Amino acid sequence: MPQFLRNAWYCVAWLQELGEEPFGLQVLGEHVAVYRDSCGEWHALDGRCPHRFASLAQGRVIGDALMCPYHGLQFGPDGRCVLNPVDPEGQAPDVVIRHYPVRIRNGGVWIWMGDPALADEASLPPESAAFQPGYAAALLYFKVNANYQLVIDNLLDLTHAAFLHGETLAAAGDVPKHDFSMQGNVIHSDYRIEQGGVMPIAATLFDDDLCETLATMRWRPASNLDLDVRLHPLEGSNAQPLHMPSVHYLTPESENVTHYFAAIARNRKLDDPAEQKRMHDMALKAFTQEDEPMVNTCQSMMGTADLMAMKPVILKTDVAAVQARRVIAKLVKRELREEAA
């Protein structure tokens, strides 16, 4: 029984990777069609035409409406059918499909999966330094064959980096100190290596072999994470401090498939195409060759069972991941109670 938080914003695309055409995807198990109308306004509708369940994402934008590719029914931004071109009297059927509020934030397109009347701009993820002037970001997207909470677990416990990311994100052998706290429903999971090697992905950006590394992770429900990595020169070093902010937005497609939108930025060598490519490729490697196979394998080993139902061993370093699961469970429970009321 998948339980997702519905009254929340979910990222559905990196804006700069989109063309003119509508696009579709599944979010929380629902088919959604997203399009930009002829005035440039963003809209999102139920992805299925209510007539024969053709994919509206394969349709065409006509003015502010989206036309079904099969028999030409047109739907406006509020989901109302506005035209049936093959009706002898020119009448549209009296039907309204779901529409989803859409916002743009941090280079992403976001949709609100719950009641449109509750759409709450304040719960969009905060603006990230990754997208501010003075930073250059590499954008990534991949589909993970695992429940989104397994990806959150992965991100909230960075002690795995020493074992999994020795060639990309972690200096070999360094196990960080971990610090955990919560502010309301926001989880802080911070890591510090007082004196250690430079993570490979930063090697060309930091002019020394040793540094202090601080990594602060913030998780906000349902599934948005900010990771702030700072490399400080050790005393006596001439290196400049390096700042690498990144965001990690997880959008459940279904219970066991997750859309993962990541952006990793730096505040050095901004206009250097080779550096941009190097950073992109190394982040891609870290995700697709290290994290993703690991998370996919864990899911595959678990089958369709929920992690907690399998009574896993809980380590001290799991505190952030366990608390995030509790926050989600609490919010989903509240949402179901409010719906029932």
Place this chain on the structure above:
Amino acid sequence: MPQFLRNAWYCVAWLQELGEEPFGLQVLGEHVAVYRDSCGEWHALDGRCPHRFASLAQGRVIGDALMCPYHGLQFGPDGRCVLNPVDPEGQAPDVVIRHYPVRIRNGGVWIWMGDPALADEASLPPESAAFQPGYAAALLYFKVNANYQLVIDNLLDLTHAAFLHGETLAAAGDVPKHDFSMQGNVIHSDYRIEQGGVMPIAATLFDDDLCETLATMRWRPASNLDLDVRLHPLEGSNAQPLHMPSVHYLTPESENVTHYFAAIARNRKLDDPAEQKRMHDMALKAFTQEDEPMVNTCQSMMGTADLMAMKPVILKTDVAAVQARRVIAKLVKRELREEAA
């Protein structure tokens, strides 16, 4: 719970595409092996040897029997096991498997899936002009990942052509007038464009840019359709009338997979290989790049639910498709009642 009409003929192959070997397929969820014996007679048996369930379609024809490829058991046209070659006393086991009546009609091999005693030649599809002298036909087969009723829906509502087949079967922008009637269980769904462009597939066969187009579709249960397309010259035109009869035979493999046998014929340029290839390729494009992906996507969007259970919006142009579904439901219900009696 898939409910198919069993006392009906289903097309299982285009005769001219067959070699000498037996062949097998699933029909209504049953494995069937079809073979031609050494006298040229056609037979169809349960596709599974009752010993170890090897595929009889992978066996060999010996006289009028079909030999299992695994341990050599032989079965006659009536399904009786006639030889066990490895039995020490040469005794065949006393076992009879299902056999299915077979007929040849309109270039196709047809089998009767119900009680052989009820096999009713009169319910074979009528002879089509497509296979008569004076016509040349292009034959097509494809497997659709959708319930056969979704394909019937597609064929009985040709208003979709204007939206889906602009490069193949429909002159752009022309929405036809629709006329519906029933004669017993036969559904007539007719379309007329009084003055419009020439459909691209007919462009090289009709010597004018404008015409009157008449398309008459006949559906007979369970799943056989005849489409008759005629292009008439407008007043003052020197063009010759064009006649393009086609047949569309749908054979459910299972609830969500359909064998689709189509033949599209013309009464012009009969002996022109380039024209034959052009017509074949354009029909192939219309089916595999336009209809099939559309129907597959609709099925995929619906999951395994029945269309009607999803309470679709019903348009006026759905009348033929809705009536066909009612006829099938009525006949299946009667069949189940008679079986129970």
Place this chain on the structure above:
Amino acid sequence: MPQFLRNAWYCVAWLQELGEEPFGLQVLGEHVAVYRDSCGEWHALDGRCPHRFASLAQGRVIGDALMCPYHGLQFGPDGRCVLNPVDPEGQAPDVVIRHYPVRIRNGGVWIWMGDPALADEASLPPESAAFQPGYAAALLYFKVNANYQLVIDNLLDLTHAAFLHGETLAAAGDVPKHDFSMQGNVIHSDYRIEQGGVMPIAATLFDDDLCETLATMRWRPASNLDLDVRLHPLEGSNAQPLHMPSVHYLTPESENVTHYFAAIARNRKLDDPAEQKRMHDMALKAFTQEDEPMVNTCQSMMGTADLMAMKPVILKTDVAAVQARRVIAKLVKRELREEAA
């Protein structure tokens, strides 16, 4: 409801095909990780780390322990967690995972899937001539998409060879005499062709066109078979007798997937690489192009049903296969009764 015999040895690898790394597979539906420690001792553990269910088979050997690739937990040969490298106080969690006894026999690595206390060396398969001096063996492995009992059926009824293996294992047209007996739970299924052609796989090893062929098959529960093939010269022939012992070890991955480890040996032309390659390739062909597709097809035709639940026709030549199924059913029933006690 798959019922496997748990207190039994199952082959999990050919020793000579292994590298230094741990490896993993599913046996009886369980994930197992197998590794050789730094002293050369073999161990097998539950394949899933109890923390996040990462695959221990993807981990690293450290001394006599296996380290999880995700967060570095280490487990000893008895399954106890011995180290958590990221614990601030260096404490390992108090958890013990399953371990499986491991033995080496006939060139294979074997694990005991039941209670380790019951691991019984005497029930390992007997030493086979195939691995003795004076013989050269070709090793094969393949994964069959079928229940392991269908593969046992195949091996215990060699009358299929005349129909399926005419180009590899059987001289065309020869149907052997069959002899069956049991000694306790061991099944003997013997075949004799008094005068017939030489099986193609032996053609380059036997210096005549005709011979007497004796094939004796021994099955031991749960799923280990020895096949001994001997070609004797007919009276007046100058050919030397040929001995081809082979073993066939079946390890259920799950109800409908089977690991099949085979070795086929000969007592002639031992040091001839071309002959070794020819024998390997012909055995590979017999399995992957003849037996395996046949068994896969039978399983696919049966769906997930148990063979006996489908009330198959039973032939006289099925006696060995039927008895093997009865022995397995009896032993599984006893095992379940003992577990419940």
